[in-house]
Amino acid sequence: MNRLMIRTEQLKAFYVLDVHGDQTVVKAVNDVNLEIRENEVYGIAGESGCGKTTLLKALYGAVDPPLRLVGGKVYYFVDDQPLDITTLSAEEKRRLRWEYVSYVPQGSMSVFNPVIKLKETYRDFIASHVSGKTREEAFEIAKGHLKDLGLPVKILDAYPHQLSGGMRQRITIALAALLKPRMIICDEPTTALDVVVQRGVVQMLRDIQANLKNSIILVTHDMGVQANVADRIAIMYAGKIVEEATTETIFGNPVHPYTRYLIHSLPRFGDKTTRESAPGNPPSLSDLPSGCPFHPRCPFVLEICKQQMPGTYKLDHNQKVACWLVEERQDASSS
Amino acid sequence: MKVLKDLIKDYRFAISFCILGFLLILAILSIFSPYDPTLWGDVPRDLEPSWTYLLGTNSKGQDIFWQATFAVRNSLIIAVVAASVSRVIAVLVGMVAGYKGGRTGTILMFVSDVFLVIPLFLIIVMLAMLVREKMNLVNLGLLLAVFGWAWDARVIRSQVLSLREREFTQTAVLSGTGTVRLVLNEYMPFTMPLIFSTLINNMAWVIGLEITLAFLGLVNMDIPTLGTMLQWAISYQAVLLGYWWWILTPIILSILLFVALYWLSVSISEYLDPRTRIQRVGV
Amino acid sequence: MQALLEVDHLTKIFTLGSMVSRVRITAVDNVSFHIKPAEIFALAGESGCGKSTTARIILGFEQPTSGAIVHKGKRDAQSKNKQVWFTEGIQAIFQDPFGTFNPLRTVDRYFFETIHSYKLAKNKAEAIERIDQKLKAVGLSYEEFAGRYPSEFSGGQLQRISIARALLTDPILMIADEPVSMVDASLRMSIVNLFKKLKDDFGVSVLYITHDLATAYYVSDRIAIMFRGNIVEEGSVEQVLMAPKHPYTKLLRESIPEIDPNLRWSQAVTLSDTEQEEYLRTGCKFAGRCPQVMNICKNVVPEDVYIDGVLVKCHLWTESGITPSIPVPMRKEPVD
Numbered sequence: 006m007n008r009l010m011i012r013t014e015q016l017k018a019f020y021v022l023d024v025h026g027d028q029t030v031v032k033a034v035n036d037v038n039l040e041i042r043e044n045e046v047y048g049i050a051g052e053s054g055c056g057k058t059t060l061l062k063a064l065y066g067a068v069d070p071p072l073r074l075v076g077g078k079v080y081y082f083v084d085d086q087p088l089d090i091t092t093l094s095a096e097e098k099r100r101l102r103w104e105y106v107s108y109v110p111q112g113s114m115s116v117f118n119p120v121i122k123l124k125e126t127y128r129d130f131i132a133s134h135v136s137g138k139t140r141e142e143a144f145e146i147a148k149g150h151l152k153d154l155g156l157p158v159k160i161l162d163a164y165p166h167q168l169s170g171g172m173r174q175r176i177t178i179a180l181a182a183l184l185k186p187r188m189i190i191c192d193e194p195t196t197a198l199d200v201v202v203q204r205g206v207v208q209m210l211r212d213i214q215a216n217l218k219n220s221i222i223l224v225t226h227d228m229g230v231q232a233n234v235a236d237r238i239a240i241m242y243a244g245k246i247v248e249e250a251t252t253e254t255i256f257g258n259p260v261h262p263y264t265r266y267l268i269h270s271l272p273r274f275g276d277k278t279t280r281e282s283a284p285g286n287p288p289s290l291s292d293l294p295s296g297c298p299f300h301p302r303c304p305f306v307l308e309i310c311k312q313q314m315p316g317t318y319k320l321d322h323n324q325k326v327a328c329w330l331v332e333e334r335q336d337a338s339s340s
Numbered sequence: 341m342k343v344l345k346d347l348i349k350d351y352r353f354a355i356s357f358c359i360l361g362f363l364l365i366l367a368i369l370s371i372f373s374p375y376d377p378t379l380w381g382d383v384p385r386d387l388e389p390s391w392t393y394l395l396g397t398n399s400k401g402q403d404i405f406w407q408a409t410f411a412v413r414n415s416l417i418i419a420v421v422a423a424s425v426s427r428v429i430a431v432l433v434g435m436v437a438g439y440k441g442g443r444t445g446t447i448l449m450f451v452s453d454v455f456l457v458i459p460l461f462l463i464i465v466m467l468a469m470l471v472r473e474k475m476n477l478v479n480l481g482l483l484l485a486v487f488g489w490a491w492d493a494r495v496i497r498s499q500v501l502s503l504r505e506r507e508f509t510q511t512a513v514l515s516g517t518g519t520v521r522l523v524l525n526e527y528m529p530f531t532m533p534l535i536f537s538t539l540i541n542n543m544a545w546v547i548g549l550e551i552t553l554a555f556l557g558l559v560n561m562d563i564p565t566l567g568t569m570l571q572w573a574i575s576y577q578a579v580l581l582g583y584w585w586w587i588l589t590p591i592i593l594s595i596l597l598f599v600a601l602y603w604l605s606v607s608i609s610e611y612l613d614p615r616t617r618i619q620r621v622g623v
Numbered sequence: 624m625q626a627l628l629e630v631d632h633l634t635k636i637f638t639l640g641s642m643v644s645r646v647r648i649t650a651v652d653n654v655s656f657h658i659k660p661a662e663i664f665a666l667a668g669e670s671g672c673g674k675s676t677t678a679r680i681i682l683g684f685e686q687p688t689s690g691a692i693v694h695k696g697k698r699d700a701q702s703k704n705k706q707v708w709f710t711e712g713i714q715a716i717f718q719d720p721f722g723t724f725n726p727l728r729t730v731d732r733y734f735f736e737t738i739h740s741y742k743l744a745k746n747k748a749e750a751i752e753r754i755d756q757k758l759k760a761v762g763l764s765y766e767e768f769a770g771r772y773p774s775e776f777s778g779g780q781l782q783r784i785s786i787a788r789a790l791l792t793d794p795i796l797m798i799a800d801e802p803v804s805m806v807d808a809s810l811r812m813s814i815v816n817l818f819k820k821l822k823d824d825f826g827v828s829v830l831y832i833t834h835d836l837a838t839a840y841y842v843s844d845r846i847a848i849m850f851r852g853n854i855v856e857e858g859s860v861e862q863v864l865m866a867p868k869h870p871y872t873k874l875l876r877e878s879i880p881e882i883d884p885n886l887r888w889s890q891a892v893t894l895s896d897t898e899q900e901e902y903l904r905t906g907c908k909f910a911g912r913c914p915q916v917m918n919i920c921k922n923v924v925p926e927d928v929y930i931d932g933v934l935v936k937c938h939l940w941t942e943s944g945i946t947p948s949i950p951v952p953m954r955k956e957p958v959d
Contacts, residue, residue, distance in 0.1 A: 053807055054777070170670070197804075199670050200834060200835070232887075267809050270809060271808070271837075272841040273882055274876075275865060279816065279819075280812050280841070281813070281816070282812040286779065507723050512725075515736040515737040518740075525728070529727040
């Protein structure tokens with residue numbers, strides 16, 4: 006088993022919004038426990054509004070109002086020592102960023118300053134994180150880095166708007182990997198990209214991971230991308246992780262009813278039989294149903310599902326499922 | 341109404357609302373004035389404030405308190421006339437130029453640029469000198485309105501230009517909505533904050549300009565306004581002679597008015613801003 | 624059977640740049656296709672291929688540089704006024720469900736507008752009944768929809784509401800411009816199944832514009848693949864997607880991530896750096912990236928040829944397929 010890189014324990018992060026006196030609490034991350042190891046690609050899948058981006062923010066330590074850490078802990082294992090990042094100061098967190106963990110937020114291909122050339126962005130970046138380099142040395146580092154990743158060096162002379170969306174996305178990821186961080190967190194890196202470009206971006210992520218042998222946390226709702234790049238996948242629903250297993254297991258043997266819907270609803274080539282999405286709509290995170298949040302849409306709902314949140318049960322091959330059905334099945338098989 | 345309740349929670353709105361309320365009451369009180377504001381010598385001169393003469397009297401023999409009520413009323417009238425007329429022009433020009441585009445838009449913007457570029461002050465001075473006698477409140481308001489719409493027309497036009505590219509415009513077209521209805525129903529909610537905040541800013545600008553013109557003696561000096569009160573006080577050397585009640589009255593009233601208008605504009609436009617409105621909607 | 628809509632040699636050229644340096648981008652290059660009644664026709668390709676521009680021209684939001692749209696026998700060739708001249712028989716839904724509706728107005732306003740503009744009901748009660756009927760067809764009801772703002776719905780719901788609004792006028796053709804790109808992968812099926820239902824139950828044709836070939840395969844009958852303004856392959860969806868002939872179609876097909884971790888991509892793919900350069904090529908626009916490029920491809924624009932009922936625009940097939948000396952119908956597949 007590889008070394009542990011991140012662990013969360015009963016993580017709870019809520020948005021507390023106050024609009025003209027009416028208070029709303031959005032339970033974006035609601036009791037999440039996960040462990041991410043070295044040298045793996047960990048995928049987090051789920052619909053929009055399930056809390057994945059908030060989970061990433063919490064993992065990255067970017068918890069700013071109106072987002073509040075309501076409970077639980079996030080540990081980084083730097084040199085095998087657990088470090089509780091919820092207690093770190095802003096300065097300590099800043100030192101970790103980009104060198105230990107880097108974050109590629111959603112829509113990040115728009116983060117470049119549109120009026121300066123890309124090489125300036127690179128130089129600024131290098132200058133602020135790597136001390137003692139002259140402008141020329143910094144530029145050489147940037148060029149070398151791009152060459153390693155198979156990107157054309159001439160793009161450094163371009164302005165962001167001259168490049169295609171896919172190229173900008175790849176450059177953003179390249180920038181995130183520049184300082185060889187131990188962890189890279191990507192939020193929907195391939196959404197809004199065309200299919201061929203998507204393939205190029207995924208390829209690049211795989212190459213980076215293979216080279217640096219670090220951990221990549223990839224959030225996307227596109228199961229096809231997850232199938233192509235993730236080693237383990239966690240399925241998130243309404244702020245909780247409802248299933249976690251290796252990629253083969255998730256696709257080959259999904260157990261949680263939501264995961265089953267997710268996998269079976271995806272269209273496949275050569276097969277035009279009717280496929281169905283899960284009925285109904287995902288719940289609003291400020292107005293969650295009682296008990297298991299999936300129960301209003303679940304075809305196998307039991308009485309207990311409406312009242313109590315299920316715990317997480319372990320199955321073979323390290324598969325974890327949060328569902329009362331599994332408990333029933335385990336009871337039945339053990340009796 | 342719910343809107344008022346929400347707005348009152350913002351301290352800026354609450355305070356400015358009170359100040360404006362107070363000023364409005366003053367303005368309305370002018371109806372009950374026992375003195376004709378254009379006449380001189382109704383009361384003994386240069387008396388300090390007392391219970392008979394609440395704010396004292398000036399060197400022209402007028403009761404300053406009742407003068408002030410007229411001054412506030414008249415300044416507000418000029419401001420309201422000027423600002424509303426210029427809003428109407430700005431909205432019409434801006435929306436037509438923005439939605440139609442093409443040649444109409446270019447022509448309209450050219451006209452608007454001309455108004456922006458003309459040396460405003462010289463023209464107003466010239467016109468004011470020519471028609472000084474006929475320069476009553478409404479005419480002054482209209483004159484200032486003619487010069488106050490150009491900037492905002494351009495701002496409204498650029499907003500309409502960007503709204504035109506949004507997908508809901510296409511939905512409205514597909515729903516068979518005609519041009520006028522589309523612009524009024526779809527774009528107005530977005531333009532409202534602009535219109536309101538520029539209205540109030542415009543009012544403040546007009547009052548400032550009026551004070552300046554009065555200072556230069558270019559308006560009918562017999563009609564009491566905040567500007568003319570100030571001008572008389574200065575030309576009668578009120579500061580040197582220590583008649584603080586005469587010079588401070590218009591100054592303090594003007595400051596109150598400007599602060600109230602500014603806070604009102606800021607709080608209302610924040611409230612109407614589509615981004616915060618979207619948050620409130622459906623809550 | 625007469626075609627419902629015919630796009631005839633449509634061309635649209637955009638001029639970019641200032642007076643000093645102008646670049647002419649041919650966004651739509653001599654595109655022709657037709658849509659039959661009660662069929663789902665997919666227009667697929669990556670961003671920048673011209674599919675959305677084609678849709679905008681069909682709807683009248685954009686004027687073509689040359690070519691015509693033929694609908695019900697009427698030709699619309701470069702009409703100068705901006706009126707959308709057939710919004711009754713043709714309706715559209717767009718990519719961003721949250722952009723489709725004005726966030727500051729309730730959603731039902733658009734429904735009432737449509738009914739009012741096209742005189743579809745005599746009074747409010749009738750209007751509500753008609754709206755309710757269309758909402759039920761998409762799986763919603765009037766009660767949960769009335770008086771609500773767009774922000775109170777999810778993306779999937781809004782997209783369905785958008786379809787319901789388009790159905791109000793009982794259109795015969797629905798133009799769906801990337802309707803599921805902004806909807807979560809897990810909810811796409813519900814929207815796409817709706818299109819199938821519209822075709823089967825109501826005989827509505829759909830022009831399905833997308834870059835998602837998986838859903839295109841699932842729901843369409845015929846498909847045309849566009850690349851930088853040209854249609855490079857067109858035919859039944861089984862033939863084009865299961866046995867692609869054009870190298871670009873093959874690349875697209877292979878790049879779709881399989882929902883099976885055992886079928887991961889093995890080959891690396893080269894991407895273009897900027898999009899402009901491909902538009903400006905002489906010869907075949909794909910020549911820069913084509914794994915099977917030949918010398919002729921860089922200089923001569925390929926012709927359209929017919930192989931097995933599929934239209935292909937590629938020199939590979941001209942060489943080995945039908946020789947150009949035999950007159951080949953320039954584009955039409957026999958309309959039965």
